[in-house]
Amino acid sequence: MFMLLLIFAVIHSGGAALRSRAEARIGARAWRLVFAALSIPSAVVVIGYFLAHRYDGIRLWNLQGLPGMVPLIWVVTAISFLFLYPATYNLLEIPAVLKPQVRLYATGIIRISRHPQAVGQILWCLSHALWIGSSFMLVTCAGLIGHHLFAVWHGDRRLKQRFGDAFDKLKDETSVVPFAAVIEGRQQIIWTELLRPAQLGIAIAVGVFWWAHRYIPIGGMAFLHSRLGELLN
Template sequence: MATTHHSSLVMLVLLVLFAVIHSGGAALRIRAEAVIGARAWRLIFAAVSIPSAVVVIGWFLAHRYDGLRLWNLQGVPGMVPMVWIGTAISFLFLYPATYNLLEIPAVLKPQVRLYATGIIRISRHPQAVGQILWCFTHALWIGSSFMLVTCAGLIAHHLFAVWHGDRRLKLRFGDAFDELKNSTSSMPFVAVLDGRQKLDWREFVRPAQLGIAIAVGVFWWAHRFIPQAGALVRNSALESLFS
C-alpha cells in the first residue's frame, strides 16, 4: 500500500513540475522572445517541456493501475468503443487544427495569435476540454486511485491554464481579446447555443484534422505495447530515481 501511495505522490510532483515548466514558459514567452528571438525561445521551451511530458507519460504507463481498484467496467458491453470514441474526440480538442504545426519546431517563426474560428467557436479553451474528456474516458476504463490522482492533477493544471491563458491574451491584445471573449465560451457549445457563435463545417475540414485521425489510429495500434512500455519504465533509471 505504501508503494502505491508513493507512486501517486510522485505523479503529483511530476505534474506540478510539468505545469511549472509549461505555464511558466508561457508566462516568460514575451520577455524571452524580446531577448533571444521567437525561434530560439521555442526551441528552448520544446527542449525542456517535451522531455518533462515524456517522463510524466512514462510514469503514468508504468503505474496506471497502482493503488485501490475503485471500479472495473472493462467487461461492460460497449465500454471499449465508448472509451475510444471519447478519446478520439478529446484529441480533436487537445490538438486543434487552428495551430500551425510548422511553428512547433520553429520551422516557421512562432507567433501569438487570436483564433476565432473552427474549434474555438465550440470552446475558447479546447485543450482544457480535451484533457477533461481524456481523463473521463481513461478513468472509466482504468478505475484506479492512481488514475484519479493523475486526472485531478491534469485537470487542475488545465483549469489554471484557462485563467492564465485568458490573462496573457488580455495583456497582449487588449480590446481585441475582450471582443473574442464576449463572442466565445470556455464551456463547450455554450456560445453556439446562446447564438453568439455559428458553426461552419468547412472550418473543420483541414489537413491537420486528418493528421489527428491518423494519430488516433496509430495510438489504437500502439496500445498493444503499453504493458511492455510500462515494464520498461519500471526497470529503468526513472523508476530508480523516484524509488
C-alpha cells in the same frame, strides 16, 4: 505523480508567462527551442511514470469487461484528440522552422470552445478514469484537469495583456464551456471550418491506434498525445 505534474505545470505555464520577455531578449526561435528543451524531457518523465504506475493504488472500479466499454473509450478518446489538436497551430513553428507567433484564433473549433485543449484533456481524463479505475488515475486526472483549468485563466490573461480590446471581442463571442456561446446566440458554427487536413490526420492516427491497441498501452499513448497537444500551444 501529482508532484511530477506540478513540476511540469510550473515549467510549461511558467514558460508561457515568460514568453514575451524571453523573446524580447533572445528572439522567438531561440526561446521556442529553450522552452521545448525544458518541456519535452519533463513530459517524458511524467509519461514514463504514468505508464509504470497507472494501475497503482486502490482499484476503485473495473468496467473493462462491460459490453461496449472499449468502443466507448475509443470514441470519447477520439473526440478528445479533435479538441487537443484543433488544427489551429502552425506545426512548423514548433521546431522554430518558422518564427513562432502568438495569434488570436476565432474560427474552427474555437467557435465551440475558446480553450479546446482543456476540453480535450477533460474528455481524455473521463474516458481513461472509466477504463483504468485506480486511485492513481484519479490523482493523475486531478492534476491534469487542475493544470488545464489554471491554463484557461492564465491563457485568457496573457491574451488580454497582448491584444487588449481584440481579445475582449473574442471573449464576448466565444465560451470555455463547449457550445455555450452557440446556445446563447453569441456564436455560430461554420462546419466547413472544421474540415481541415490536420483533422484527417487525427482520424487516421485514431484508426492506427485502434488497430495497434493490443500492442500499445491505451492509457499511455493517449496520455502521450495529451501532453504533446499542450506543447503545440
